[in-house]
Amino acid sequence: MTTLSGTGPRRVRRATMSDVARLAGVSIKTVSRVVNDEPGVHQATAERVLAAIDQLGFRRNLSARNLRRGSSAGIVGLVMEDVANPFYSELTGAVEEVARQHGRHVLAASSGEDPDRERELALEFCARRVDGLIVVPAGVQHGYLVPEMRAGTPAVFVDRPAGDVVADTVLVDNIGGTVAAVQHLARYGHRRIAFLGDAPDIFTAAERLRGFREGCARAGVRYDEDLVAMGPHDAPGIGATLRRLLRGPEPATALVTGNNRITVLVLRALAGQRDRPALVGFDDFELADLVNPPVTVIAHDVAALGRTAAELLFARLDGDGAPPRRVVLPVRLVTRGSGEVPA
Amino acid sequence: MTTLSGTGPRRVRRATMSDVARLAGVSIKTVSRVVNDEPGVHQATAERVLAAIDQLGFRRNLSARNLRRGSSAGIVGLVMEDVANPFYSELTGAVEEVARQHGRHVLAASSGEDPDRERELALEFCARRVDGLIVVPAGVQHGYLVPEMRAGTPAVFVDRPAGDVVADTVLVDNIGGTVAAVQHLARYGHRRIAFLGDAPDIFTAAERLRGFREGCARAGVRYDEDLVAMGPHDAPGIGATLRRLLRGPEPATALVTGNNRITVLVLRALAGQRDRPALVGFDDFELADLVNPPVTVIAHDVAALGRTAAELLFARLDGDGAPPRRVVLPVRLVTRGSGEVPA
DNA sequence: TCCGGGCATGACAACGTTGTCCGGGACCGG
DNA sequence: CCGGTCCCGGACAACGTTGTCATGCCCGGA
Known part of the structure; x- marks a missing residue:
């Protein structure tokens, strides 16, 4: 049993080959x-x-x-919103x-959703000569990566496209997902469907809102701006928002939430209420099937998102010189009963 | 809008200061x-x-x-079981x-809970000259880190102690937690309490089992080996285990689960059953309050675990030469009703 | 005896950067 | 006009490693 800490030989210089050579003669x-x-x-x-x-x-x-x-550093850089978020940790x-x-x-x-910090991180990773970058863009300007990419550090964008650069990108079918969600709810008779999305300057939030509108159009449901609440949302705010959406002469009878965090906020805000409005959430989440009632979700394969991005990146590193690709992964409506509550 | 991929000047050598100097004269x-x-x-x-x-x-x-x-690399290495696990991503x-x-x-x-891989990763990080290491130990032998630590790469162990090295360590009060869980259940009249833990060679699993026994002793509940099921567990297995525990002349009326994954497995296995046995789970998890019935848990502050470890590490990097510390963070029983089901 | 060849080993430069030191020109006062 | 100072710029070594090439040695064959 060895006891170790800063004690002992105080912070010795690490041995180098020179030292070894001298000792071994x-x-x-x-x-x-x-x-x-x-x-x-x-020998x-x-x-x-x-x-x-x-x-x-x-x-x-x-x-x-x-x-x-001159060999590679053996490291790929990954810049995203928050490593602690389960969505990103799966990625x-x-x-x-x-x-x-x-x-x-x-x-x-x-990056904490801060474009400046994203840029700073990505550029520092380049300065460390990472082999490549995988970025979940926070901002809409990525021209700063152009010299780096030209210099041989490939970058792949995930979940959201880069702002002003056409490069390899992996997305999910945001629009198709929310269209399906609205159609699903409409099929069960809902005519007053609300949408709670993230901040509209986030690509996925904007796309999902677009999908929501398109879904309304396709399903013959009137799109009502008063039933749309874009973020950022927090716990106190979501309560007030829900009260507004669910009251009045024409209250919403169904909700579509724009991502897993918003879904959870809504669930928590509505917990304990007698009957919850129908709910379809974008992003699947653990235990969605175990809350009461279970939550219907627009599920997509987060791991596939990360895997695909990484594979694109390594293809580039292996010399793939094809034009930039844009991969859109499918989503899947997972019905768990909550959407089937008739209006 | 710039289009980028492998196309364009094929993988140019990155410019160096030499190149810049030449161009600028x-x-x-x-x-x-x-x-x-x-x-x-x-100018x-x-x-x-x-x-x-x-x-x-x-x-x-x-x-x-x-x-x-000779400046530091500006990187700390973190070796744990699985970056995709929400517990570790919070860390x-x-x-x-x-x-x-x-x-x-x-x-x-x-590391995937593989001691060899843990060792390989930790040593490679040292070879990269990371400033320090934070390790969630997979195995019980960490002598391999002794030369590295002596050479000036401090290491801090989190969640589990190192095997044969006394070094900075941050743990949670595993024993106190399960003792409290058993006492809580006993207070509500339970006399047949089962324990579902992780593989017994994992430190936390062993400690929590110890706490379970001690809790039984303190609460005057008979400790019955037949009511203990140690892992690893998987979805099919947990169903069989539960059937065994919950049948017979003296079935368990309450369960204590040894970590968040086991808790979720149990919840899923028991979903849809008329009345669930009382349940206390080790580790809090998102939505524990929203499943039905809500789950009482032994909660601890995962973020504090990571924060404390990192702070210990940076203290060492700042020259702290005190003897190794062992920090044990408190746990907290969060009652959410499920434990209060009388036997 | 000499020589070619294989083997074990070492001297040296280079990777891209920064720290040390030195030189040369401009500028100033005397 | 001369000596000193200041400022700008460059030559060179070094960080720890590896690639290139050279060296010394021993051996067998002529």
Whole structure:
């Protein structure tokens, strides 16, 4: 049992190949050969070197190695809104898995939906010479990435398209999803359907609103601006919003929520009420089937989103020079009963 | 609108200071001065340099910079079971936030509960010269980190202690939590309480089982081995396990689950049944208050876990040489009604 | 005895950057 | 006109590693 902390030899300089070489009485190059399993080292010499390595706790400096060899850093950068959000952590997990298959690690960071911070993070990752970037765009201007991409750092955008750059992008079918949601509710007789979306400057929020309008049109439901509440939303605000939507002579009888956080806010705000309005939420979430009543959702495969993005990225790294691709992943209406409440 | 992909100038070599210097007609050092905002460069010269930088899309190589300056990489490594698990992503978010305050990024990786992979990841991070490591241990042997820690890469263990190394560790009060859970259930008359825990070689699972036994002793409830089912669990298995526990002449009337995933498995397995046994789950989870009936949990502050670990780490990086600390964070029984079902 | 060849090892430069130090010109006062 | 100072700019080494090439040695064959 070894006790460790800052105590002991105070912050020793890390041993280098030089140190190992000196201790083993050989040249630096020989140490390098041993460390890299290169042939042409006498067994006895190699053993001396290994002993020295062990004694000094030497571990070769990968940064220096990569610098010298011009090899890749072995890291892909991932910039998104919030690493702590389960939606993004599932995305991260999928990216990590593909990266692992390609021998890379993932450097993930949260932009907090702030375009300046996103830019700062992405550019710093480039300065670290990450092999590539996967970005969930916060802003609408990504010209800053053009020099980086030209310089050989490919970027793939996920969940939202880049602002002013045509590049590889992976999206979900936002419009199709909300169209399906409205049609589903209309099929059960709902004529007063409200939409609670995220901030309208977020691409997905705007698209889903578009889909909502189109769904109304297709289903023959009157689109009423008073029944639309775009974010950002918080717990106190959502309560007031719901009261407004659900009162009056023509209250909403059904709700469509624009993402998983809003869905949860709504569920919590409506908890304990006698009868909840019908509800269809964009994004599936764990336990959607176990709340009472279960929540019908527009589900999509978040892992596939990350996987596809990572695969596009590695294709670029492997030299794929095709024109930029835009992949749109399908969504799927998962009915769980709550939508079937007739109006 | 710029179109980008692998097309265009095929994978150009990234511009270096040399290239910039040549284009601007100055020396490398002058470029360095401009890039680093060092004084002593004529304004006209600086502008020529900036123009060249812009034209070439130059961005200085941070690896080379850090190598030369001996400065830190600006990265802390985080090794845990699964980045996609919401529990760990909340942890990651907290670590990231503290890291950000200290000007660092987080390199996160999943060990998949495999000690070999954990070791491999941790050592590779050390080779990358991360500033420090935060590890959720998968195995029980961490002697491999001793040379690294001695060499100046501090490590902090989270959620579980290291196997054979005494180092900074942040835990939650596993025993106190399950003791409280059993006492809570006993108070409502339960005498047949079952425990569903994770694989017993996982530290937290073992501790929580210990707490369960101790809780039984303190509450005067007979501890019955037949009512204990340790994992790993999966969806099909948990159904069979529950049938076994809940049948017979002396069925369990209450359950204690050992972590959030098991809790959810149980909820799903029991969904739709007329009356669910009383349930207390270790770990809080989103929507625990919205399932029916709501789930009483042993809650702890996952973010605090990550924050504390990161703060310990940065204290070490700032030269804190005190003996290793072990911090145990409190847990809190959050009653939500389900435990109050009398036996 | 000499020589060619294979083997083990080492000297050196280079990756891209920054710190140290030095030189040369402009400018000033005497 | 001379010496000193200030300012701008550059040459060079170094960070820790690896690729290239050279060296010394031993061996067998002529």
